[in-house]
């Protein structure tokens with residue numbers, strides 16, 4: 735039987751979160767954290783609602799997943815996020831020692847790769863999963879703003 739639990743499968747769930755953010759007028763970034771093919775955290779960007787520049791989807795997902803696990807380290811966990819993490823989130827992910835990060839669209843200006851931020855050496859990175867869908871949502875958002 736074909737394994738339905740692909741990276742694209744979980745990225746779609748992150749995209750659903752990004753769409754919720756979009757509808758709220760937040761920059762549309764969504765994230766889920768998965769362990770053993772089970773979603774344990776689903777979050778989206780809330781910087782406008784909370785008046786908090788640290789309320790990125792990833793930051794909330796880290797806190798939510800750690801609460802679920804009952805421990806601070808996210809070992810054997812995978813983060814799916816629609817946009818490449820920024821350096822703040824990459825820093826937080828470093829501390830979480832998360833096993834894997836999968837992101838959709840790249841952030842050429844403010845992504846952690848451009849900024850030169852290092853992840854934990856144990857963290858595996860996969861990029862470009864549903865890149866077009868994730869990127870198109872961002873483009874649609876900023877087009878509406880103009």
Ligand SMILES: [Zn+2]
Nearest residue numbers: 790819820823
């Ligand atoms: Zn961030």
